[in-house]
Amino acid sequence: MHVSPGSLRPNVARLRERPNAEVLVIGGGINGIATFRDLALQGVDVALVERGDFVSGASSASSHMIHGGIRYLENGEFRLVQESVAERNRLLRTAPHYVRPLETTIPIFSTFSGLLSAPFRLLVTHGRGKPRERGAALIKMGLVMYDTFSRDGGQVPRHRFLGKKKSLSELPAMNDGIKYTATYYDASMHDPERLALDVLHDGELAGGDRARAANYVSGAGMQGGKVTLRDETTGEDFDFTAKVVLNTSGPWTDITNSALGEQTRYMGGTKGSHVVLDHPELLAATAGREIFFEHSDGRIVLIYPLKGRVLVGTTDIDADPSQPVVCTDDEVDYFFDLVGHVFPEITVDRSHIVYSFSGIRPLPHHDDTAPGFVSRDYRIVQSDTLGVPVLSLVGGKWTTFRALAEHLANDTLALLGKQRSVSTETRQIGGGVGFPASPNARKRWITEHADGRDAGRVESLLDRYGTRAVEILEALPEHDPELTDLPGYSAAELSYLAHSEQIVHLDDLLLRRTSIAFVGGLTVQRISAAAGAIADALGWDEATQTSEIERTIALLRNAHRIDTTKGGTFITG
Ligand SMILES: Cc1cc2nc3c(=O)[nH]c(=O)nc-3n(C[C@H](O)[C@H](O)[C@H](O)COP(=O)(O)OP(=O)(O)OC[C@H]3O[C@@H](n4cnc5c(N)ncnc54)[C@H](O)[C@@H]3O)c2cc1C
Incomplete structure (x- = not known):
């Protein structure tokens, strides 16, 4: 352990020197961090603790999509789809350094149904039991509906439906058994962890001494209305008081509640894995698009170019959050099997895997609902049994983090008897402020900031940090x-x-x-x-x-x- 006794990390020292705040946020994934930023912007005295590193839970295991959630239409989750596309469109504007439009193509193998059809199960409203096959006709209907939610006044292009010949001319490596392809737009998030750090940084800047956040500090217990915090690098405990406690522990929400002294059963997470492939041929075959394919049994695979590699995911398997998760051989076989269906001439094997990751989605508790059908919407549950109001967040995707944080912050403000003074709707995030969007603006930015440095180096810093590259350049x-x-x-x-x-x-x-x-x-x-x-x-x-x-x-x-x-x-x- 490199932290010698007595030499406290500065951010932990700031918590210990003044062990109280109006709000304590337990859990530093994207949702806790976004709520921290929102409350800091409202002038609330807020502290956040994360037991590991920031964004090391579910938020670091995503498919890197900021998406409207076209699939949620099938569960009748119209509110969620509408909120998701609105948030996606906002993030394209407020975080253009990390969130970019993503052309997404669905290969379709049958007009109505068939062995390899079912890229979509749209318009199934019961949301239970086994997924059913759906062919081109239903996908078309789903995409027409998605367009109406999604187009952002025409900023996002309408979907396209192409027949076999045109599809294969655009994507020649694709299985020539396809009948159609459907192409629509969502967005990809290149660096989720860095985006979250930007949101955190914005919160810290907004709040100054009244917005404190520390990683490797856990919410370990509660006594007499005081939360016991544990510095995970030294093992030392200290008490912290707050008027409101927010439990944003993601899949571990019940476990945190239990540590605080209340047994809850809100969560029912599912595991999902991804592999990262270094495979230039497969990368070229995607033509820069996400290929979104659903097998006739409802299983889905995403094939997706990212950072010069190909991201392939994901699975949806019930999981116990108290246990670590890892990508298994079965999952790898499943990925390769489905990639093989979409691009039958391209050989993919384990030698192409350069990285793999797994995480647990913080989904609500579900009994007999198939994992793929469990609601992706979120809710906030208040408990008053611990001497201080504790608001637990149940669910919440990456895509909707801003709107979710607004809801959670509003509930918190109501408990504090305060009003919202600042909206986050159009607020630029971190290195997205002044980000040069067009190629010309980009060139100008690089020239202006090069100051004798190699332009390639400045450009790579702009890609990594957005306009916060300036801070690095100065250092x-x-x-x-x-x-x-x-x-x-x-x-x-x-x-x-x-x-x-x-x-x-x-x-x-x-x-x-x-x-x-x-x-x-x-x-x-x-x-x-x-x-x-x-x-x-x-x-x-x-x-x-x-x-x-x-x-x-x-x-x-x-x-x-x-x-x-x-x-x-x-x-x-
Ligand atoms: C495989 C997979 C694919 C996904 N793909 C997408 C996608 O493409 N697009 C999308 O929008 N969403 C996606 N999601 C969902 C999204 O990633 C999560 O819903 C979201 O990141 C949840 O964020 P969170 O902050 O609520 O939870 P988390 O990120 O899990 O954060 C909770 C944090 O709480 C901490 N914690 C736990 N207990 C304590 C404690 N006692 N004290 C202090 N800290 C504690 C944990 O360490 C953790 O960092 C995906 C999820 C998975 C798993």
Whole structure:
């Protein structure tokens, strides 16, 4: 443990020095973080604690889609679809540095139904039992309906329906058994973790001393109306008081309530996995689109270009949040099977996997409803049995985080007897402020900020951090060589992140402050180079560096099935 006794992390020290706030948020996934930002903007004194790293739960396991949720139409969840598309359209404007339009194509194998049909089960309203097959006619109806929710006054293009010949001319590697393709627009989120950090940073800036957030601090118990917080790096407990407690622990909401002293059964999460493939042929076959395919038994696969790799997911399996989750061989076989249906001539095997990840969706408790049909909508439940009102969040996707935070903040404001003073609807997020959207504006931005630096380097910082790249540029020395083992990154850049973004462990840097792990090829040598780059900033001695390197190697092996001792290959068997 590199935090020596008595040398508190500054953000933990700020909580301990003044152990009270109007609101305590327990859980630093996107929904807790967004609520923290919203309350800070209203001038509420708010504190947030996250037991691991920020955004290390469900929020780091998503399919990276900001989507209207066309599939939710089949469950009759019109409110959710409407809210999701409105939020998607807002995020395209408020976070253009990380959220971009995503052309999505559904291959359709039958007009009405058939062996490989059923890309959609639209218009099934009962939402229970086994998924049914649906062919082109119903998909068409669903997309017409989706267009009416989704088009944002014409900013988002209408869907297109193409016959076999035209479809294959656009996507020649696709299974020539298709009859049609349907193409519509949603949005992708390139860097979910960085987007969440931007939201957190905005909250901290807005609130100053009245908006405090610390990672590696858990909500561990409650006594006499005081919450016991535990610094997970030292094991030390301290009391914290708040007028309102928000439980935004995602899939762990019941477990947190239990620790606070109340037994609840709100959650019924399902597990989903993804693999990241380094596969140029498959990447080219997607033609930059998400391919969204649903098998006749209702199973879905997304094939999706991201950061020069191909993201393939996902599954939907009931899961116990008290246990760790990992992508299994069955899931990998399932992905490859469905990729094989869509692109039969392209060979995909385990040697192409450079990263894998799994997470649990924070879904509401469900009895006999099939996992794919469980509502993706959210609700807020208040409990008054613990001496302080505790609001538990049940559910909540990435896409709707702003609207959800607004609801949760409004409920909290009502309990505090306060009014909303600031709307987040059109508020630009972090490095999305002043983000140059057009190619020309982008060129101008790079020239203006290059200040003698290589334009390529400035551009890559703009891609990574949006206009917050300015903060990094100011911190970089004139001579800023890239690290031999981590091309594209310099020691000064990584060190800046370590200083300014509450990095506690090496994996915080490799998995969540950067995409280094995601794109693959992580070897022990590269991990060691990263540790060396941030060691001074974090005061790590040799022994600490070694233990951090070992921790990262074990985490990649156990949670992501990547063997960094063998060139970052996927562990088979
Ligand atoms: C496989 C998969 C694919 C998905 N794809 C998409 C998608 O494409 N688009 C989309 O919109 N949504 C998607 N989602 C859903 C979305 O990712 C989640 O619903 C969302 O991220 C939930 O955020 P959250 O903040 O509520 O929960 P979480 O991100 O899980 O955050 C809860 C946090 O609470 C912390 N915590 C738990 N207990 C305590 C405690 N006692 N003290 C302090 N902290 C605690 C946890 O460490 C965790 O970080 C997907 C989810 C999964 C799993």
